[in-house]
Amino acid sequence: MNWNKWNRQTHRWLSIVFTATVAANFAIRAQGTPPDWVTYSPLPPLALLLFSGLYMFVLPYAVRWRGGRAESRADSQPGMRT
Ligand code: HEM
Numbered sequence: 001m002n003w004n005k006w007n008r009q010t011h012r013w014l015s016i017v018f019t020a021t022v023a024a025n026f027a028i029r030a031q032g033t034p035p036d037w038v039t040y041s042p043l044p045p046l047a048l049l050l051f052s053g054l055y056m057f058v059l060p061y062a063v064r065w066r067g068g069r070a071e072s073r074a075d076s077q078p079g080m081r082t
Contacts, residue, residue: 018045
């Protein structure tokens, strides 16, 4: 598996982990004030989502800066290749 694909898969799974921590926050908060580690548990996956997301955002531009092939310019989404 190449790096771009790995990064996209990681972003996808992190989005599930992040959503689960947010849902857990709502669920636990219904019972009263949760401990701090529950409150802040969405932040680590969100931070990783930010970096993997920015990487995916920059990817098509980076290909162009580096003089990517015409094929990459036309459809312009090298990260989406399977
Ligand atoms: C924190 C900053 C984030 C940035 C900068 C970011 C950026 C991106 C980018 C650039 C893509 C690729 C879009 C494309 O295909 O062209 C993407 C895909 C995606 N993002 Fe994010 N994202 C962020 C956070 C999140 C969060 C919070 C979630 C959900 C909880 C999320 C869920 C997804 C999913 C499910 C995909 C599709 C991945 C796939 O192709 O399987 N992202 N994101």
